[in-house]
Amino acid sequence: MYFNKSSVVSALACASAAMGLSIPEVAHEHNKRDDSFANGIKLRIMPLGASITHGYLSTDGNGYRDVLRTSIVDGGNDVDMVGNNPEGEMEDNDNEGWPGYILDQVRDKAKTSAPQHRPNVYLINAGTNDCVRSIDIDNAGDRVEDLVNLLYDTGSEATVLLSTLLVNGNDTAEANVLKINEQIKQLVSDHQDAGHPIVLVDFHGDDGLTLDDIRSDGTHPTDAGYAKMAPFWIKGLREADDKGFLQAAVDV
Template sequence: MHAKAILIGLLSATGAIAATYPDATPLQARDSKQVLGKDRTLRIMALGASITYGQGSDKTGGYRQELVRRLKEGKNKVEMVGEREHGDFTENKVEGWPGKRIDEILKDQMASVEKNKPAIVLLNVGTNDAVQNKDIDKAGDRYEDLVKEILKRGGPRTVVLASTLVHNRNKDAEERVKKINTQIERAVNKLIKEKKRVVLVNMFDKGPNPDKKDGESEYHDDIHPNERGYKKMAEVWEDAIKEADRRKLLAGPGGKVKKAADKTKQKLKKMADKPKKKLSKQKSKMLDEIRKIIQDEFKKVEDAIKDLKKDIKKN
């Protein structure tokens, strides 16, 4: 067997290769108290318009305070990122911009994505396209362009949790919401088939219920949820983050990749340090070749970990 093939088999066995690909064997379902992303801090950007900002909920920032609470209850480390703040709680940074449409978020907020390098982007945008009746038939194309740009600016470890729109209690706007949601689902499923780091989030069916009345109402007005509705959104987002974890999209520095790399380093070092036994010239030559490859790969792993640590410190 060729020496390099032997090495590839070794790397596969230690998990160093499989850990970097989201289509590897899926994890079991997580319970609400289980840590997500292993030791990795969940660096989250909430991106969208007024619902993301938390309009109708001045103290809790909409769904964000409840989401952070739920994640921390599961012993997760959470850092919310963004260029503005809203809500009477610690992790209140956000990229929520009331009134903005899909195209405006694409135009104005990508610099923040590039600067903050979020690991997770909670994307809920398009309600203003529906309310303003903005070129509804092309909303899906705009949404797809936005997701692609987020992935490009965020970098290779960013995952987008792409949400359908919540209900609108205005009859005409609700019909447009449904049309946009159909396009969002189509666009996101296309990106998933292309192996992009995206998860589809069904906020329309699982989020705030527009039909509840009086003391059980989940809406502040025709467009925005109230505290009860925002809490429901937080639950849906938490489930989406768990789904991303199940698909191994949260693996990164401090998580599965680092652990696999450390394990591989130890095995490679042990093999490289083993003394030579008396072997035939042919076998001895092959062993020398394998050791050379191991030493080279060992150095690459070390260099990669150093680069990742530098990247983490920068961000």
């Protein structure tokens, strides 16, 4: 195991405090608090997207994933992070984040990885590269829809946590981010109305990441910015649990 647990939990605590969220207490060997999701079922989680999912430019290569995983495990769930592009110093560093990929490419990767791993939770942050390159922005929501439908077609046990895109320091890219985020919000609302297990994770809301959390390249989070993402995913998991969405993963 490569990470320093106390520093990871401290980072999550600081990020959560800034958002007004509570997180599980640190688990001690003989006094582990049960703050689990879905009565402690094992969560097979696929982080799915591009470079931000992969943890690009984070000091340890973990991005948000180590802070998130540690919090979930300390709360009482076993976790298996899955994907075909492992990265970072953390234990269990599997993910399906592919730097530079646009939405269509992320979907193409998911065609292989989703049936291979059959996660019961997807964490999707995808579309930033479409924004940076201004690729068919008005129809980006349709491409996200294709990705989400692919995941549901792969396994009905899956819960999707679909995030809005992070703030961007480039004016043109940010204008595109705002347009795609509105499409993502509508997509989530439509799927929820249809009874599908999906939750919106809003990184671009009033309490979301700001440009202070983004590196000078205008796109990728700082280490503190990555840590700030983790409690948003935790909040999304809690909402999914409260709605009864989380189901046991199938054997693969």
